[in-house]
Amino acid sequence: MANKSYTKEFLKGLWEENPILRMLLGLCPTLAVTNSAINGFSMGLAVIFTLVMSSTIISLARNIIPKEVRIPTFIIVIATFVTITDKTLAAYFPEISKALGPFVPLIVVNCIILGRQEAFASKNPVGRSIIDALGMSIGFTIILTILGSIRELLGVGTIFAVRIMPESYEPWMVMVLQPGAFLTLGLMIGLSNWINARRAK
C-alpha cells in the first residue's frame, strides 16, 4: 500500500472503492436525504468535514491509542466532530439542518467513517489518511448529489431548484418518496456493475 501514489489514493474513493456503489457503506443517509439535490450535496459536505477531521486526529494519535479500546476512541472522536457539524448547521443553515433532521447526528454511526478509521487512518501517516478521507468522502458526495438530482428531476422536475423539465411534465411523485430512493440506488449500483464489467473486457 505504501507505494501507491497520492493521486491513486485519492482516486480510488471516486470509483474503484466507492463507498456507496462498490462497498455499500453508509446507505441510510444515502437513501434518506437524497429527496433533492441540495440535501444530498449538503449531507455530502457534512460527511467530508467529519471524515477528514476524524481521519486527521486518529492518524495523528494512531501510535498512542491502545489496540483494545480503539473502537470506542474512534467513536468518541467521530461523535465530537459530528456534534460540531450539527451545531454549526443548526446555527448558520437552519433550513438545511431542518431538512436533514436526525440524520446529521446519525453520521456518527455512518459505517464509512468508522470503516475508514479502522481500515486506513489507524495504520497510515497523516498526509495519506487525509487524501484517503478526501477521496472517500468526495466519492460519497458525488453519488449523493447524482442520486438527489435524479430523484429531484423525475419527482419535481428541477435540479438544485432550477426547473429543467418543461411545464407540461407530470412529476413522478414516487421518486421523491421512499420507494424512489431504493429504486434509483438499485438501478445505479446495477449500472455501475455493468460499466465495470464492460471495462474489464
Next chain:
Amino acid sequence: MTNLFIIFLSAVIVNNYVLVNFLGICPFIGVSKKLGPAVSMGMATTFVMTLTAAVAWLINRYILEGLNLQFLQTVSFILVIASLVQLVEMFIKKVSKPLYDALGIFLPLITTNCAILGVALFLVLKEYNFIESIIFGFSAGLGFTLAIVIMAGIREELELADVPEYFKGAPITMIVAGCLALAFMGFSGLI
C-alpha cells in the same frame, strides 16, 4: 392507552423504521439473505432497542436536561449504546448460552446499527414520556424485525429467480426493497 397503541402502530407499520425512515439499512441488506439469521437479528435488535429507549430517556431527562448539557446528546447516546450492547452480550452469555449462540456475531454489530441511535434521537425529538419511550423502542424493533423477515423471505425465493447478471445481489435487493416500501406507503393513511 389509545395514545400508546398509536405509537405502537405508527412505529411498527406506518413509520416503519427501515422502509419509511431509512434507519438500519445496513443489517437490512446485509443479514437478510436467509430467514433464520434475519429472525435472530430482529430479536436482538428489538431487545437492545427497548433497553436503549429506557436508558436514553433517563439519561436525557436527568443528566443532560438536568445539567443543561444537551449538546453532549450524540456523544453520550452512542456511549450508552456501545456499553449497553457490551453488557447485554455478557449477560446473555452468562444466562442463556443457546440464545447467545443463536445471536452470535449480530450482537456486537448492533452498536453500529443506526436504527438504535435513531430510536434514542427520535424519542427526544418527539418528547415522549418514559412509558411511551419504552413502547416506542419496542415497537420500532418489531417494525425492524417485520421488515427484515419479509425481506429474507423474498430473497430466499429470489435465489431461484432469473435476475439479469449485473443486478444480482445488492441492486436487485434495493429494487425489491423499493417495491416493499411502495407497499408500506399504503399504510400511511392509517393514522
